[in-house]
């Protein structure tokens with residue numbers, strides 16, 4: 001995110017798209033954990049269900065979601081995303097140019 005009015009903090013590079021997917025997946029997983037707890041159901045932690053037998057891999061997924069969250073705070077600073085933000089500052093253009 002290049003400035004406060006910038007509304008495309010994800011510039012569209014591969015890394016930022018992966019981070020966005022991870023953030024959504026992590027958010028949905030946490031939502032399911034909450035629903036499962038409220039319903040007194042078994043664990044609805046999809047990541048744990050899928051990867052619980054591989055604790056290291058499970059931890060890596062959580063770590064990646066955390067990294068994605070940090071990226072969403074600071075925005076991606078790669079050349080592609082910065083170039084898009086340069087357009088945004090110059091032209092006051094909104095949205096992405098996909």
Ligand SMILES: [Zn+2]
Nearest residue numbers: 013076078081
């Ligand atoms: Zn980027």
